[in-house]
Amino acid sequence: MANKEFPYTGFTSLAVHAGHEQDPNYAHLTPIYASSTFVYDSAEQGMRRFSKQEEGYIYSRWGNPTFTEAEKKIAAMECFGVATTNGDPLQVKALLHASGMAAITTLFISNLKAGDKILSHFSLYGGSQEMMDKILPGLGIEAVIVDLRDLNKAEEALKADPKIRMVYLETPANPTVQCVDIAELTQLAKKYNKLVACDNTFATPYLQQPFRYGVDFIIHSTTKFLNGHGTAVGGVLLGRDIEFMNNRAAKTYQLLGGNSNPFDAFLLINGMRTLEIRMERHCHNATEIANYLEVHKAVAKVNYTGLSSHPDHYLAHKQMRHPGAIMSIELKGGLQAGIQMMDRLQLCTRTVSLGTCDTLLCHPASMTHYGVPKAQREQYGITDGLIRMSIGIENVQDILMDLEQSLKGL
Structure with missing residues (x-):
């Protein structure tokens, strides 16, 4: 010891x-x-x-x-x-x-x-x-x-x-x-x-x-x-x-x-005891997934500080070791497309919370921020079509495969 x-x-x-x-x-x-x-x-x-x-x-x-x-x-x-x-x-x-x-x-x-x-x-x-x-x-x-x-x-x-x-x-x-x-x-x-x-x-x-x-x-x-x-x-x-x-x-x-x-x-x-090891994998996976989603035809917007398109990209780089494992996305099809995507998931998990070893998706407007009035949510950028993703430590190719099949045709 x-x-x-x-x-x-x-x-x-x-x-x-x-x-x-x-x-x-x-x-x-x-x-x-x-x-x-x-x-x-x-x-x-x-x-x-x-x-x-x-x-x-x-x-x-x-x-x-x-x-x-x-x-x-x-x-x-x-x-x-x-x-x-x-x-x-x-x-x-x-x-x-x-x-x-x-x-x-x-x-x-x-x-x-x-x-x-x-x-x-x-x-x-x-x-x-x-x-x-x-x-x-x-x-x-x-x-x-x-x-x-x-x-x-x-x-x-x-x-x-x-x-x-x-x-x-x-x-x-x-x-x-x-x-x-x-x-x-x-x-x-x-x-x-x-x-x-x-x-x-x-x-x-x-x-x-x-x-x-x-x-x-x-x-x-x-x-x-x-x-x-x-x-x-x-x-x-x-x-x-x-x-x-x-x-x-x-x-x-x-x-x-x-x-x-x-x-x-x-x-x-x-x-x-395993925080550093987990966070390195979380962040590696999140970066790959954000890059994939940013150019996907079904996705209107990706909120992830690891992307240069994020308004706080340089600030996050200044005060964080890595961009992190959390992102949120807006689908071009809005709320209905988000529901369809989440219903199709096979590997990723539909649930609230974040930070676990598996990839978690939730719909903030109806889940984590349900108690915040709609007008206030939207003022803060939390629209009805926003999906939050906590990227897990699975093999990144498996996460990407699940996201690809869940977004197909949306």
Whole structure:
């Protein structure tokens, strides 16, 4: 077993070994600690743990050894090769949640109060958009939506409204894979003393590291590429202010009850060990498929940052290692052609979610973004004919064969 102080030179070595502590019974992999509570050697020890005078586990809603390894592994990946302004390796704190939405809830509730506003952009994940539209207003928190690809509009919004407390980014965004400039927007936000949070689910820490550009918080739906196998729902919130994360964020997390569970954490840990290998194959396949679809006679448009035709192609290249594995397409035949295509699939899978080993197709307007009003969806580029594709790790020729037969005659 690699020592926890070992100076990893590669991402996969880190993904395999980071966060692991030797189990007292010498299990090779971290066990599933399926215990709701943890015991103390004495009443005094219990008192010390509750008062934080001594580290240790108390109750699995507050923390669990299986959670801890997953949290440390994700934190290590997001910080790999990232330094502070002093040149020291960046250290962050992670909190493992039951879902990505639970992590977003902890982020918002721990940082915002009635009267505060969030500055964000269009084409967000449907759950995030609905949270801003339907839940936060009841708490007195408002979302301001601006095209943040235009830095002048971003600064105008920040200047005009001192109630904006947080800038919330999702890049690449779901499902149009629009990108925003993390570095420029973070610099701009800091000029006005605002917090910055970034949803890094589509990119993963292997393709993009928002902490490198100075953001305060990172969110993941660990259900997706981090788990990689579609076996467990989860989410994580990471923050660079460790005191805040250990206190206000942790207390919010504990009281809201959005914690993960040991079995899902175990599945996540083992999924992350192969993240780099999987992402390389995902991205290779996606590039070939995007090039094929861009010239297909049935396809009107391909949204994929790896194509030079995508408006955010150069920005994505600037801040991502590879363009990623997510794309969306518009068929010339519109909604009906999309239904026919999806019904004909033989290898690829018809389902929501993304980031699993198999290629997944879904129809955002009727699935992931069903709860977003039609006019709002269309304003954000999510039309009735849009199909989102999460490209898997199958042999690319087999994916291409399935797409070809499903598009024939459309």
